[in-house]
Amino acid sequence: MPAKRITKTPMRTRDAKLRATDFVEVNIGYKAEHAIFEAERCLRCQQPPCTDGCPVHIPIPELLHEVAAGNMEKAVDILRTANPLPAVCGRVCPQEEQCENNCHMAKQYLPVGIGYLERFIADWERSQPKKKKPKPPQRPQKVAVIGAGPAGLVCAGDLARLGYPVTVFEGLHAPGGVLRYGIPEFRLPKDILDWEIELLKDMGVEIVCNVIVGKTFKLDDLFDKMGFSAVFIGTGAGLPSFLGIPGENLNGVYSANEFLTRINLMQSYDFPNTDTPLYVGERVAVIGAGNTAMDSVRSALRMGSKEGMIVYRRTEKEMTARQEEYEHAIEEGIQFRWLTNPIEIIGDEDGWVTGLKCLKMELGEPDASGRARPIAIKGSEFIIPVENVILSIGTSPNPLLVNTTPGLETNNKGCLVLEANKPQTSRKRVYAGGDAVTGAATVILAAGAGKDAATSIHADLMADLAEK
Amino acid sequence: MAKIIEKRILTPVTKLFRIEAPMIATSARPGQFVIVRVREGGERIPLTIADFDAKSGTVTIVVQEVGVTSRLLGALEVGENLLDILGPLGEPAHIPPGGHVIGVGGGFGAAALWCLMKELKARGDKTTIILGARQQDLLILTDELREACDALELCTDDGSVGFKGLVTQRLQQIMDGDGLGKPNHVIAIGPMPMMRAIANTTSGTDIATQVSMDPLMIDGTGMCGCCRVSVGGKTKFACVDGPLFDANLVDFDEAVKRNKIYVKKEKIAAERQQKHLCERTSS
Ligand code: FES
Numbered sequence: 032m033p034a035k036r037i038t039k040t041p042m043r044t045r046d047a048k049l050r051a052t053d054f055v056e057v058n059i060g061y062k063a064e065h066a067i068f069e070a071e072r073c074l075r076c077q078q079p080p081c082t083d084g085c086p087v088h089i090p091i092p093e094l095l096h097e098v099a100a101g102n103m104e105k106a107v108d109i110l111r112t113a114n115p116l117p118a119v120c121g122r123v124c125p126q127e128e129q130c131e132n133n134c135h136m137a138k139q140y141l142p143v144g145i146g147y148l149e150r151f152i153a154d155w156e157r158s159q160p161k162k163k164k165p166k167p168p169q170r171p172q173k174v175a176v177i178g179a180g181p182a183g184l185v186c187a188g189d190l191a192r193l194g195y196p197v198t199v200f201e202g203l204h205a206p207g208g209v210l211r212y213g214i215p216e217f218r219l220p221k222d223i224l225d226w227e228i229e230l231l232k233d234m235g236v237e238i239v240c241n242v243i244v245g246k247t248f249k250l251d252d253l254f255d256k257m258g259f260s261a262v263f264i265g266t267g268a269g270l271p272s273f274l275g276i277p278g279e280n281l282n283g284v285y286s287a288n289e290f291l292t293r294i295n296l297m298q299s300y301d302f303p304n305t306d307t308p309l310y311v312g313e314r315v316a317v318i319g320a321g322n323t324a325m326d327s328v329r330s331a332l333r334m335g336s337k338e339g340m341i342v343y344r345r346t347e348k349e350m351t352a353r354q355e356e357y358e359h360a361i362e363e364g365i366q367f368r369w370l371t372n373p374i375e376i377i378g379d380e381d382g383w384v385t386g387l388k389c390l391k392m393e394l395g396e397p398d399a400s401g402r403a404r405p406i407a408i409k410g411s412e413f414i415i416p417v418e419n420v421i422l423s424i425g426t427s428p429n430p431l432l433v434n435t436t437p438g439l440e441t442n443n444k445g446c447l448v449l450e451a452n453k454p455q456t457s458r459k460r461v462y463a464g465g466d467a468v469t470g471a472a473t474v475i476l477a478a479g480a481g482k483d484a485a486t487s488i489h490a491d492l493m494a495d496l497a498e499k
Numbered sequence: 500m501a502k503i504i505e506k507r508i509l510t511p512v513t514k515l516f517r518i519e520a521p522m523i524a525t526s527a528r529p530g531q532f533v534i535v536r537v538r539e540g541g542e543r544i545p546l547t548i549a550d551f552d553a554k555s556g557t558v559t560i561v562v563q564e565v566g567v568t569s570r571l572l573g574a575l576e577v578g579e580n581l582l583d584i585l586g587p588l589g590e591p592a593h594i595p596p597g598g599h600v601i602g603v604g605g606g607f608g609a610a611a612l613w614c615l616m617k618e619l620k621a622r623g624d625k626t627t628i629i630l631g632a633r634q635q636d637l638l639i640l641t642d643e644l645r646e647a648c649d650a651l652e653l654c655t656d657d658g659s660v661g662f663k664g665l666v667t668q669r670l671q672q673i674m675d676g677d678g679l680g681k682p683n684h685v686i687a688i689g690p691m692p693m694m695r696a697i698a699n700t701t702s703g704t705d706i707a708t709q710v711s712m713d714p715l716m717i718d719g720t721g722m723c724g725c726c727r728v729s730v731g732g733k734t735k736f737a738c739v740d741g742p743l744f745d746a747n748l749v750d751f752d753e754a755v756k757r758n759k760i761y762v763k764k765e766k767i768a769a770e771r772q773q774k775h776l777c778e779r780t781s782s
Contacts, residue, residue: 202720204536204543204583212722241585243720247522269722273734280727280734280753282760289723297717298540303771305540306567307717308764382756429721431739 037140040069042147047362051332054216054300057359058122061144061151063103070098072143074135081145084133086479087120087185089113091130091145098148107156110149115188115231116181116478118157118223119210121150124475125353157226166235167194172260172492175200175253177244177432180208181474182465183265184231185481186488191234193489198259200242203296208267210474212296213288213323215330218356221295245435250461260495261460261488264447265481268426268466274318278376279422283310283384287319287327287423294330312418314338316387318373319423320350325360327421332363336419339365344372344392344405368415370394372407376420386414426471446470454484455491462488501535501584504557506577509639512564513607514573515549520584521556523548528591529615530711530743533558534719535572536583542568545716545738547688548587549610549640550617558586561610561639567768588719589742592709598683599625601673602648603666603697605632605689609639611711612688617647625649627679631666631693635659650679667696674704682706687746691755698746708746712737714757729753 043059044050050057061069073095081091090109097106110117126132126146134142174190176183179201187197205211207224232238244250253259271286273279285293290309293299297307315331317324320343328339341360343350346369350357361367370392377386391411394403428445440448440457447456447463456463464480466472505517523533532547550559564573575581592615594600600619602612609630620626626648632638633656645651653661654669662669666689673679685708687697694710701708714726719738726737729750735741 202585203718204585241583242522243585243588246587246720247526247585269720271722271724273724280729280757282757286724289717289725292717292723297542301540302764303768306538306542306768308761308768310760310764382753382759431720 035072035074035136035140037136039072039141039144040065040147042144044359047359047364050217051329051363054333056220057217058150060154061147063101063151063155066098066148066151067101069144070095070148072136073099076135080133080135081130081143084129086129086475087114087482089130089149094152095143095145095148098152103152103155106152110152111156114478115185116227116474117149118153118227119181119219120475120478121146121148121153122219122223123210123214124149125473127354129475157223161233164234167192169196170194170492172496173198173258174261174263174488174492175257175259176263176265177250178202178208178265178267178467179206179238179240180265180267180465180477181210182267182467182477182481182484183208183263184228184236185478186263186265186464186485187236187481188231188234189482189485190488191231191236193485195489195492196235196237198237198239200244201238201240202243204240205296206238206240208265209269212292213326215291215295215326216300217329217333218326243431245432250432250436254460260492261462263481263484263488264432264456264461264463264467265465265477266429266432266467267477268428268471270427270429271422272425272427273422274373274424276373276375278378278384281376281378281384282382283312283419284376285419285421287317287323287421288426290327290421291323291330294334300334309334310419311336312384314340314417315419315421316340316342316373316415316417317421317423318342319425320345320352321423321425322352322356324423325352325356325365327423328365329360329363331419331421332365340368340415341365342368342371342373342387342389342415344370345402346370346394349402370405372405373420374412377414384418384420386416387420388412388414426466428467428470444470453487454480455487460491500580500582502580503575503577506575509561509607510637512573513561513639514564515559515561515610515640516572516575517557517559518581518584519556520558520586523584523586524551524556524558525553527551527558527587529618530592530611531587531589532719532742533560533584533586534588534716535560535581535585537568537571537575538582541571541582543583543717543719544568545588545713545719547608547611547711547713547742548614550614550643559613561607563607566765567772570772585719588738590740592686592743594619594624594684594686596622596624599627599680600684600686601627601629601670601682603629603631603670603685603687603689603693604644605666605693607639608689608711608713609644612686613640613643613647615686616644620648625680627652627673627682629654629666629669629673631655631669631689633657652679665696666693667700670697670700674701674706685709685746686743687711691751691758694746695751698749698751702747709743710746710749711742712744712749712754713742714754715760727757
């Protein structure tokens with residue numbers, strides 16, 4: 032076997048100073064020669080551990096083999112069959128914890144840049160003229176999908192490929208779920224999302240926006256009145272948490288969901304060309320240290336803030352953001368206040384935020400999560416002067432559908448409970464997957480759950496047909 | 500897309516639209532609202548459902564032109580479309596049956612009393628509507644509201660019609676026993692100062708009083724928290740927990756401040772809209 036290069040072909044990025052003032056994508060992507068060069072590093076393991084680490088089980092060595100050989104069209108086919116959202120996942124997946132973490136190369140050197148290659152293949156496809164694919168013969172049973180986020184879209188895509196007429200019902204005015212309202216343009220350009228959704232529509236997926244199942248009509252209406260044979264729930268975890276500290280309703284306090292939704296879905300970065308405003312001051316504190324927190328603080332800079340900071344009661348070690356996002360944030364000049372616990376948001380008499388009162392913390396014994404428990408240092412109170420406080424401390428599933436649908440079992444966190452052996456809820460022919468089941472997790476886990484549900488729905492509907 | 504079937508001009512800045520939205524019309528209950536968007540890049544604004552009819556598949560909304568989006572909406576004509584309409588959202592009104600319900604309406608908010616009082620009257624409640632405005636020609640939907648209740652009481656600041664004075668004064672008279680009968684329930688929909696005054700009027704009595712909060716919203720489904728209202732010291736999301744709340748528990752001070760967050764930006768947008776309109780009319 033020829034010797035393999037030990038380093039990963041780097042991703043090209045836009046200059047940090049420049050990019051921190053606009054919403055253009057940070058990563059530029061591989062050129063074909065980079066991709067071929069990087070794909071050649073794959074060891075083509077017989078039992079590929081990378082594929083095991085992939086929630087949608089992309090046959091990675093096979094895929095990279097085609098790329099290395101320059102057979103991009105073949106690569107596209109392999110990729111798209113396994114993952115209906117490759118341009119999205121190639122950008123936002125935490126590959127370092129999944130496929131690349133399992134890569135044999137990673138044992139001694141740097142892993143193969145699987146994520147960058149996934150992105151490259153998807154982008155290559157987008158650069159080519161669209162190919163019309165013949166539609167499979169249509170099956171008699173219709174399937175409804177609730178929520179056009181990653182779980183729902185992937186489930187719908189797989190079902191359409193199997194020949195099921197699928198209708199996706201989305202609450203907002205545009206499909207994509209968190210990919211639309213949550214992830215900023217500089218990480219996931221919306222025209223890429225639009226393109227990926229267009230491909231699903233080409234496959235026969237119908238998307239109906241502005242429908243809240245449970246409000247506009249009931250889940251049972253899908254079966255009783257609208258003739259669907261199965262329903263997949265992919266409603267995500269969209270409910271923002273607040274800290275419950277004083278001052279949270281002051282002007283200038285946002286949930287990360289609201290802050291990002293205004294910017295991404297409502298395009299307030301283009302105000303007043305668009306109509307939805309956003310209030311950003313000179314200094315912005317974001318509470319939390321996950322990917323959403325990084326997205327929020329980096330968006331704040333791009334919206335014109337001079338100073339953006341992350342305030343987190345634990346340390347760098349416990350933060351849940353991806354390394355790449357963290358590094359990009361540092362490059363863009365974001366400040367990090369570790370071991371800092373907010374206890375109150377201070378405002379002026381007209382109700383505007385003027386500061387964030389915090390306590391300094393130190394690390395104690397590990398807690399239930401296994402992470403060192405932060406303990407407040409007595410008398411360490413201090414105030415950080417800021418005009419905005421953005422809360423990015425997690426989200427939970429929205430109870431709207433469950434509250435209006437009899438017989439849907441949830442756990443104490445409001446997550447849907449599934450049967451032990453398949454992704455079906457406590458209701459027959461009602462399936463679920465993604466954040467609505469797991470609580471807030473990743474795009475690719477939701478995609479994987481959508482795929483598994485499609486397989487299960489197919490098996491059950493085939494059995495139903497055979498019974499008739 | 501939802502087609503406009505009927506448009507009526509209630510006052511120079513208050514327009515009524517009947518809109519084709521069969522799914523919403525089938526599910527709607529009094530007290531609920533819809534969220535609409537008028538153009539690409541446009542805002543999502545909440546509007547209370549004034550009336551709905553499952554048979555014709557239409558919902559009726561009333562809009563007051565106060566900002567960029569409501570002006571755009573107000574300019575639409577029959578046959579044109581709303582870009583998006585989502586609903587019905589929020590919790591319907593829950594009022595125990597069998598009592599005397601007084602609906603107090605001010606400004607364009609009075610429209611929201613229409614389907615509510617109609618339904619209460621139909622189920623046999625005693626129903627009174629107190630409708631107030633500065634002067635006679637700003638009172639809206641008087642014919643519809645008269646039909647929707649047992650007694651319609653008009654109030655104007657200048658006395659041009661009905662009682663001369665504020666809706667709260669008229670309510671106080673009724674509470675003091677002027678022949679109409681004491682209310683068990685008051686529901687007030689209108690500008691914030693009016694709703695707050697109504698809350699003060701009934702506070703300390705055993706009259707259950709509700710107000711319909713109208714904070715800024717985006718999704719209308721509990722996803723953003725933009726619509727936060729403090730009620731009895733707890734944070735509620737008006738879009739899913741409301742829009743109706745116990746009048747005596749609402750923190751009106753906070754609500755007033757929160758509604759001002761985008762005043763400066765709204766001015767920029769409004770000036771720009773004005774300029775565009777001028778350019779269009781002059782060219
Ligand atoms: S409008 Fe977003 S939560 Fe109420």
